[in-house]
Amino acid sequence: MSTVPTIDYEKIKGVHKIPLEELYTSGHRTCQGCESATTMRGFIKAAGSRTVVTGATGCMYVANTSYMTTPWIVPWMHTQLGAGGSSAVGMAAGLRALKRKGKIKDEKINVINFSGDLGAGDMGIGGISAALQSDYDLLIIMYDNESAANTDIQATGSTTYGAQTTFTPPGTKHPIMQRRWKKNVAGMLAVGHPTCRYVATACATFPPTDYLNKVRKALSIGGPTFIHTYDPCPKGWDYHPRFSNELGELGIKCGIYPLYEIVEGQIIYTWDARKTGKGRIPVKEFLTKQGRFDHLQEEHFTHIQKMVDEMWEEWEFPGVAPIKGILKARI
Amino acid sequence: MIKRVEVNYRGIFQKNLGKKIGSDIVMIASRMGQRAFSNGRYSDSPERNGIPCKYFAFVSPDLPEEELEAECGAKLEIDEADVSVVLDDTMCKGVEPWGWHGIRPINERVVKDGCLLVVSKKKPEELLKFIGKKPYNYRIAILDGDASLAGLWVNKDDMTHERILGGIAAVDPAIISIEAVESYLMDKTKQKHRAEAARAAYESLRAEAKPPRVKTVTPNDGIDWPHKIPVLPKWFEMQEGAVVPAVKRGFEMGPRGQNRNPGFKRGTTKTQRPAVRFDLCTKCTLCWAECPDECFDPTTDGFYDIEYQYCVGCGKCAEVCPVKECIVMVDELQFEDDHSPWEHWKKDSKEYIAWVEGKKGKERVSYPVVTGKGRTVTQGEVMPEGKIVPVRKTEEVEV
Numbered sequence: 001m002s003t004v005p006t007i008d009y010e011k012i013k014g015v016h017k018i019p020l021e022e023l024y025t026s027g028h029r030t031c032q033g034c035e036s037a038t039t040m041r042g043f044i045k046a047a048g049s050r051t052v053v054t055g056a057t058g059c060m061y062v063a064n065t066s067y068m069t070t071p072w073i074v075p076w077m078h079t080q081l082g083a084g085g086s087s088a089v090g091m092a093a094g095l096r097a098l099k100r101k102g103k104i105k106d107e108k109i110n111v112i113n114f115s116g117d118l119g120a121g122d123m124g125i126g127g128i129s130a131a132l133q134s135d136y137d138l139l140i141i142m143y144d145n146e147s148a149a150n151t152d153i154q155a156t157g158s159t160t161y162g163a164q165t166t167f168t169p170p171g172t173k174h175p176i177m178q179r180r181w182k183k184n185v186a187g188m189l190a191v192g193h194p195t196c197r198y199v200a201t202a203c204a205t206f207p208p209t210d211y212l213n214k215v216r217k218a219l220s221i222g223g224p225t226f227i228h229t230y231d232p233c234p235k236g237w238d239y240h241p242r243f244s245n246e247l248g249e250l251g252i253k254c255g256i257y258p259l260y261e262i263v264e265g266q267i268i269y270t271w272d273a274r275k276t277g278k279g280r281i282p283v284k285e286f287l288t289k290q291g292r293f294d295h296l297q298e299e300h301f302t303h304i305q306k307m308v309d310e311m312w313e314e315w316e317f318p319g320v321a322p323i324k325g326i327l328k329a330r331i
Numbered sequence: 332m333i334k335r336v337e338v339n340y341r342g343i344f345q346k347n348l349g350k351k352i353g354s355d356i357v358m359i360a361s362r363m364g365q366r367a368f369s370n371g372r373y374s375d376s377p378e379r380n381g382i383p384c385k386y387f388a389f390v391s392p393d394l395p396e397e398e399l400e401a402e403c404g405a406k407l408e409i410d411e412a413d414v415s416v417v418l419d420d421t422m423c424k425g426v427e428p429w430g431w432h433g434i435r436p437i438n439e440r441v442v443k444d445g446c447l448l449v450v451s452k453k454k455p456e457e458l459l460k461f462i463g464k465k466p467y468n469y470r471i472a473i474l475d476g477d478a479s480l481a482g483l484w485v486n487k488d489d490m491t492h493e494r495i496l497g498g499i500a501a502v503d504p505a506i507i508s509i510e511a512v513e514s515y516l517m518d519k520t521k522q523k524h525r526a527e528a529a530r531a532a533y534e535s536l537r538a539e540a541k542p543p544r545v546k547t548v549t550p551n552d553g554i555d556w557p558h559k560i561p562v563l564p565k566w567f568e569m570q571e572g573a574v575v576p577a578v579k580r581g582f583e584m585g586p587r588g589q590n591r592n593p594g595f596k597r598g599t600t601k602t603q604r605p606a607v608r609f610d611l612c613t614k615c616t617l618c619w620a621e622c623p624d625e626c627f628d629p630t631t632d633g634f635y636d637i638e639y640q641y642c643v644g645c646g647k648c649a650e651v652c653p654v655k656e657c658i659v660m661v662d663e664l665q666f667e668d669d670h671s672p673w674e675h676w677k678k679d680s681k682e683y684i685a686w687v688e689g690k691k692g693k694e695r696v697s698y699p700v701v702t703g704k705g706r707t708v709t710q711g712e713v714m715p716e717g718k719i720v721p722v723r724k725t726e727e728v729e730v
Binding site for chain 2: 015016018020021022023024025026027028029030031032033034035037038041049059062063065066067068069070071072073074075076149150151152153164205208234235236238239240241242243244245246289290291292294
């Protein structure tokens with residue numbers, strides 16, 4: 001196990017307590033209103049300066065090494081599309097070896113990998129699975145903008161059912177070309193890695209400070225940990241950049257993206273529609289605010305609503321794992 | 332002979348529009364018996380919302396296809412343009428599409444007697460307050476209209492596309508003629524109003540049109556370009572292993588106290604900028620906390636100053652601000668410099684409020700959630716000093 005204990009972070013109680021200094025700073029080639037940039041800025045604010053970051057190829061890699069310049073203040077390394085998990089393991093192993101040999105000071109250095117939904121959820125899932133079984137302290141953050149946004153919006157396993165992408169252009173006869181239901185990455189990794197002590201889903205801006213505290217919690221708990229963030233993308237989802245905030249909020253409130261954390265095997269819902277007294281808002285309210293769903297018809301909204309209802313009402317662990325109980329059948 | 336057209340457009344918002352203009356120039360020119368082809372600027376990819384990008388179209392009456400392609404095809408950037416189309420007039424303030432490029436004048440590629448064709452509601456004189464000087468005469472033509480912004484999937488069919496084709500025919504008939512534009516649009520769409528829109532744009536840009544919309548720009552017109560063009564590092568100046576030096580750590584309270592990436596400022600991405608009434612601010616931190624471009628600087632008295640050189644004008648701050656009229660998005664062409672608004676306010680708060688209200692004007696222009704679906708103009712309100720009116724109650728959330 002690790003030679004140095006993890007950093008014991010304080011909980012950020014309210015927006016006024018967010019650290020003021022930027023360690024991921026201005027001057028990056030992201031879109032106007034990029035929510036993934038907010039996610040990136042957030043995790044490094046929460047983690048602090050004693051951190052090294054690796055990033056798999058994706059939108060947020062190309063945006064941040066624009067022609068020999070970078071907005072990073074902490075060390076950051078680019079790695080291949082599917083190598084998010086293995087780069088984090090390699091980085092953590094390297095740091096441990098350097099400390100053991102006395103080449104660097106024996107202090108806690110956080111290792112964070114930041115990969116997209118294609119990099120982490122589809123292509124790099126094997127490496128991330130291996131990383132979550134390792135004995136290193138590392139955090140993998142999957143920023144999910146529901147497409148391969150770097151190459152102008154191709155569908156991935158995380159794209160919402162029915163969305164228009166370059167791979168799934170709607171036709172007049174077949175309006176639904178994205179026929180896959182969104183992959184449940186956080187749930188899958190939690191279920192599949194019994195020794196992983198922290199898995200969470202988050203959204204950079206809603207509820208405020210929730211995401212920053214999840215990053216701090218993951219780093220404090222230690223071991224390999226995983227956070228899946230939901231990042232509205234003005235380019236691919238096709239909405240005006242000023243609404244990035246609202247779209248994330250609506251996605252959570254309609255229940256299509258559940259917010260929870262799993263600490264040592266126990267689920268905590270960090271935003272629960274069932275407890276607000278108002279219940280979930282209709283999914284349609286969220287979908288009609290995006291140009292990528294402009295072609296959907298009433299029957300499709302109904303279908304998506306039905307799938308979301310099922311997630312919350314029929315799953316044994318609502319929103320987390322699609323297991324609907326034990327079948328009582330005679331053998 | 333080769334005629335070159337460049338289309339300057341806002342990334343993603345006008346991607347489909349720019350591409351359509353480029354490909355239609357090719358179609359029309361080939362119907363006129365010329366050789367032509369069109370391509371996008373390679374290095375603009377991946378395109379980001381709002382970033383200034385380019386499409387090119389090349390037309391030649393005499394060169395065979397292979398020669399035209401050899402001459403123009405494999406180039407990163409063209410050296411000169413006979414017509415330079417600008418689909419959004421705020422790009423007249425300069426364009427910086429990527430790092431190490433620098434903020435360059437919009438008319439950089441326009442040749443002698445060439446034409447800068449701008450879609451705008453402004454007069455040429457107003458735009459020339461931002462455009463750099465050229466050593467020779469060229470023309471500036473204004474195609475009356477607002478920038479047509481749409482999304483990647485939802486197109487906005489407001490005839491800007493047809494009108495630009497008509498405009499190009501007016502300013503340089505050797506590229507495409509108005510008759511060819513009309514017959515092409517009729518054959519392709521079978522819709523008469525499209526050909527008519529092109530014709531109307533053509534008529535509005537003719538020399539005898541009233542009011543005249545084409546102005547000859549002499550070497551005295553325009554400004555001395557204030558931005559330096561950086562020199563790219565040579566291959567032997569780069570560090571081994573593709574290492575890029577990080578931004579040096581540095582933070583202190585107050586304007587420009589945060590160290591930022593000096594190699595890429597990208598303030599030219601914005602079409603609107605946030606104007607702040609500090610006297611209405613409740614210090615809720617939301618504009619700063621939700622800014623995806625880290626351009627708010629916390630000050631010692633609890634406010635948030637804006638570094639406009641790095642602001643890309645997404646409008647998120649104005650959207651999350653809980654106070655009426657505190658942060659408002661204002662047309663970028665209202666501003667001539669990027670000075671710190673907080674310092675201005677500290678120096679003379681009364682004068683600042685009058686200044687900022689003057690810039691804000693009466694109209695508030697905003698876009699609906701799905702960008703391609705229009706543009707709304709509402710009437711703003713001048714709030715008396717210090718009168719805080721909440722616009723939305725933030726929901727109490729237990730974390």
